[in-house]
Amino acid sequence: MPFTFSFHSLSLRTKLICYLLVTSLVSTAIVGVLAHQRLMQKFDSIVMREASRNFQTDVQLYFRAYGTWAEGMKHESFRAFTDRRRASLQSEATGAGPPPGAAPGLAPGGPPPMGRPPFGGNMPAPPFRFYLFDAEHRALFKRAPYQPGDLIRDEDLARMQPILLDGRVVAYSSSQGEVNYSDLDLGYLAAMRESLVLGTAVGMGLTLVLGLLLGNRLSHALRKLTRAVQAMGQGNLRQRVPVESQDEVGVLAQAFNRMSDEIAQQYEDLRQSHAQIETMAIQMRELSLRDALTGLHNRRHFDEQCAQFFATAQRYQRPFSVMLGDIDHFKSVNDRFSHATGDEVLRRIGQILQSSMRASDLVARYGGEEFVVAFPETDLQHAREACEALRQRVEAYPWHEVHPDLRVTISLGLSGDTQVGSFHTMLEAADALLYRAKQSGRNQVCSEVARPVAG
Structure with missing residues (x-):
């Protein structure tokens, strides 16, 4: 005769242990996934905030160097300006000093740099792309769906952040696109992921051990409660379950004993309540036939x-x-x-x-x-x-x-x-x-x- 397995045929003890283990393992896995998602969201937020700060700093220095966007475009593009600013900041970080032809506003004695470079090095592309509009809300460069000179759309206006220079608004910007991590950022993320995986694995191991111990303990007390409930179902209303602990299972046993002692009285109370319910039903029917505003019949x-x-x-x-x-x-x-x-x-x-x-x-x-x-x-x-x-x-x-x-x-x-x-x-x-x-x-x-x- 072939062997057939049925989960429903397992004992309460085995089912309880299985439930505890599965629930604990799933909960641990969910916590790990949620922690990872939250970590990524926070990291992305920091990268985006840093990128936005650097972009705004670039715009401020560009306006400080040339006065207006149009005047700056006569000398060099904004991209060329920002590339030379990055090169200047990296040179200063290594102690080499600003390279020849550094961007205006970055020379010694000029305005101090506003902000700091992005998170990591070796970043071939910026972490975000940005919209940029002048003080009159007109696009300063091409970025879909805008062409230079296009007025900002109403749905984008609320997301724009003002860029100030000497207390006046010179432009508005907002980020778009997805995060482009640097090598250093990817290293941070890899280390944090390893920590999360290790912590999750340790948690799942502890869950297995504790689940087995707790399941055995709970199932022993619950078996006694089950037998007492079955006896009550057969008409023997007064049952006593030994109280072996003061935890939730012990409290449950005490509550069961009180229920067994009081159930006969509650049954009588229910009979009396039935008569009250009939009276209330009549009253409720009368209310259902009345208009709530005037009190007249409806x-x-x-x-x-x-x-x-x-x-x-x-x-x-x-x-x-x-x-x-x-x-x-x-x-x-x-x-x-x-x-x-x-x-x-x-x-x-x-x-x-x-x-x-x-x-x-x-x-x-x-x-x-x-x-x-x-x-x-x-x-x-x-x-x-x-x-x-x-x-x-x-x-x-x-x-x-x-x-x-x-x-x-x-x-x-x-x-x-x-x-x-x-x-x-x-x-x-x-x-x-x-x-x-x-x-x-x-x-x-x-x-x-x-x-x-x-x-």
């Missing part, structure tokens, strides 16, 4: 209840009326006084509606500045009287308490025809009557059987 609850009222009215031939109201010129309230004032108007309209209607009436905010009221067991005449009283209360309300210049009125459409197909049809009729009230001057009640009552 459209969803109104549609559900109104459908039942309508069905009852049709079945037993009972009167039923529906009102749809809209605050006049509400948009101008928001535009003129602020949305906070508009919200306060909505809240107070909700309070007026709530206090004006009977307990049996259903009041809701239908959306935006629209409000609806369902009048069960109420014919059109009595519903109209209630709506007219509501309109007057809104008009007479002391709105100056909200804002000295505020005046609010409401237009209402009222429908009482229960012979239509559904309460939605009644609402559509009320909406059409509301539109008529708006067209007729607002601040009035329009119903199916009577003329509008002017405000």
Whole structure:
């Protein structure tokens, strides 16, 4: 019979040791990689900063030597100038003195050198290429995508660094391209990489040893906990695990013992909590049916209840009326006084509606500045009287308490025809009557059987 290996068939001890080893090794490798990346980023940043400083120094000396870029180009190119400056600095570093024909500004007694040469020697190319613009933001030499004299682009302007000479800006520059390391830089990097590799290897070795020791210790205590948990799963709720240490495993054993002692009481508490949850669920359902701003019922609850009222009215031939109201010129309230004032108007309209209607009436905010009221067991005449009283209360309300210049009125459409197909049809009729009230001057009640009552 061939041998088959399954990781799931291994013991908890073996799995735990494998997990610890793999996790530790991967973590050590990740730390090494991240440390290397961070090192390279920092090194690149230093090289770039040094290169930028040297480039700016070259530009400053070029302007100091010739006064202007145009005047300097008449005598020698900027590249020739910087090459001779590098040669001069290297000669001074070796004690040979400046070579014949040294660049202006580098002779003894002239301005002191500003900055120092790049990191290492034997660098055939600069570590970065640079954009260079004059004080009027025009390119001084060709560097894609710029030609000499081109204005700087807006997206590049923010990256430019000013180059100062005697307190005035003579040019702007920024770097581009990738790092070109010198031989000395490469030597530094090689040494640092070797240190990182050695440190990572030592760390991984220690991880292997410590992982084996820790895995054996943890798995011994966890096996005892596993057996106790299995016993609890079979119904024996009271289990005791020996506490053999004061570390996290010991704390876990103590916590398990406390859990075993308290679980029976917690089970009883859960039964009591179930009853509380049912009560809270009822409360939450009520909150879900309320409009957060006004506290009135929302459209969803109104549609559900109104459908039942309508069905009852049709079945037993009972009167039923529906009102749809809209605050006049509400948009101008928001535009003129602020949305906070508009919200306060909505809240107070909700309070007026709530206090004006009977307990049996259903009041809701239908959306935006629209409000609806369902009048069960109420014919059109009595519903109209209630709506007219509501309109007057809104008009007479002391709105100056909200804002000295505020005046609010409401237009209402009222429908009482229960012979239509559904309460939605009644609402559509009320909406059409509301539109008529708006067209007729607002601040009035329009119903199916009577003329509008002017405000």
